[in-house]
Amino acid sequence: MAKLDVGGTVGSVGDYLLEQRRQAKLSLRQLADLTGVSNPYLSQVERGLRRPSAEVLQQLAKALRVSAETLYVRAGILDPDEDGSRSVELAVLADPSLSERHKQALLDIYASFRREDAPEPKTSTDPPEEELA
Amino acid sequence: MAKLDVGGTVGSVGDYLLEQRRQAKLSLRQLADLTGVSNPYLSQVERGLRRPSAEVLQQLAKALRVSAETLYVRAGILDPDEDGSRSVELAVLADPSLSERHKQALLDIYASFRREDAPEPKTSTDPPEEELA
DNA sequence: TCGATCTGCTTGCAAGTGCAAGCGGCTTGC
DNA sequence: GCAAGCCGCTTGCACTTGCAAGCAGATCGA
Numbered sequence: 001m002a003k004l005d006v007g008g009t010v011g012s013v014g015d016y017l018l019e020q021r022r023q024a025k026l027s028l029r030q031l032a033d034l035t036g037v038s039n040p041y042l043s044q045v046e047r048g049l050r051r052p053s054a055e056v057l058q059q060l061a062k063a064l065r066v067s068a069e070t071l072y073v074r075a076g077i078l079d080p081d082e083d084g085s086r087s088v089e090l091a092v093l094a095d096p097s098l099s100e101r102h103k104q105a106l107l108d109i110y111a112s113f114r115r116e117d118a119p120e121p122k123t124s125t126d127p128p129e130e131e132l133a
Numbered sequence: 134m135a136k137l138d139v140g141g142t143v144g145s146v147g148d149y150l151l152e153q154r155r156q157a158k159l160s161l162r163q164l165a166d167l168t169g170v171s172n173p174y175l176s177q178v179e180r181g182l183r184r185p186s187a188e189v190l191q192q193l194a195k196a197l198r199v200s201a202e203t204l205y206v207r208a209g210i211l212d213p214d215e216d217g218s219r220s221v222e223l224a225v226l227a228d229p230s231l232s233e234r235h236k237q238a239l240l241d242i243y244a245s246f247r248r249e250d251a252p253e254p255k256t257s258t259d260p261p262e263e264e265l266a
Numbered sequence: 267t268c269g270a271t272c273t274g275c276t277t278g279c280a281a282g283t284g285c286a287a288g289c290g291g292c293t294t295g296c
Numbered sequence: 297g298c299a300a301g302c303c304g305c306t307t308g309c310a311c312t313t314g315c316a317a318g319c320a321g322a323t324c325g326a
Contacts, residue, residue: 267326268326269324269325269326270323270324270325270326271322271323271324272321272322272323272324273320273321273322273323274319274320274321274322275318275319275320275321276317276318276319276320277316277317277318277319278315278316278317278318279314279315279316280313280314280315280316281312281313281314281315282311282312282313282314283310283311283312283313284309284310284311284312285308285309285310285311286307286308286309286310287306287307287308287309288305288306288307288308289304289305289306289307290303290304290305290306291302291303291304291305292301292302292303293300293301293302293303294299294300294301294302295298295299295300295301296297296298296299296300
């Protein structure tokens with residue numbers, strides 16, 4: 001399977017994993033210990049030299065407390081809008097694991113973020129994409 | 134030969150794939166053509182002799198019109214109880230009107246809310262470090 | 267009966283994953 | 297000084313994924 005990596009997905013998982021590991025204040029060996037994945041391999045994955053399998057990604061997701069889906073999407077093995085085409089609002093409202101108050105709070109935050117990220121209607125050029133590290 | 138496989142996960146995907154292929158009335162070569170996966174490999178996967186990667190599973194899911202998550206769960210690379218949280222996270226990730234930073238922030242808040250609203254803490258995995266503001 | 271064309275299956279082999287062992291560099295304590 | 301403890305990184309190798317090529321059997325029309 002030669003075709004892969006639209007827009008640097010391999011590096012993307014690596015960057016994301018590195019960022020999350022730093023945020024959790026874990027060394028490579030600590031994370032390796034937590035996940036059962038060897039530390040040299042983690043090193044290579046973070047630098048984009050290797051493509052971790054879904055099993056490894058799952059272990060990493062658990063240890064770093066991020067959603068496995070997020071990792072899969074960044075690894076390019078899960079399509080975000082494949083069956084996630086429903087809106088954020090509907091998904092939140094339908095989520096049984098959230099209290100009603102938290103649903104409302106989440107939707108408020110969502111609306112606020114959307115307003116912030118929305119490009120100015122006046123500006124002719126539309127830059128919805130952005131790079132930021 | 135048969136190495137790992139906790140609880141027959143490999144055979145499980147194979148059985149499921151065979152069933153779905155039969156239901157779709159497709160031959161091995163037809164499905165191979167649709168997915169870009171070779172037919173001998175599909176044959177081995179269906180009989181549990183090989184463990185398909187997530188990429189292959191994704192292609193199969195598309196061609197057979199079943200959810201990729203279902204396949205991942207059966208392949209043992211996704212936890213079933215994560216499925217409930219799937220829709221919100223995917224919807225957020227798929228939302229083009231949010232910046233990457235805001236997506237992450239929103240997901241963090243969502244995860245935090247979920248933890249607060251959770252009825253009972255599961256005592257399955259060890260909690261490594263809990264930094265919470 | 268022969269050939270064409272299906273069905274699924276077996277077999278090497280290239281490419282890739284993941285790890286044990288070991289490397290050099292940096293801090294700490296003796 | 298110099299051992300002990302971290303940190304991340306490199307290398308060589310076992311094992312797996314996935315495919316091209318080819319196999320035997322079934323079914324069709326000529």
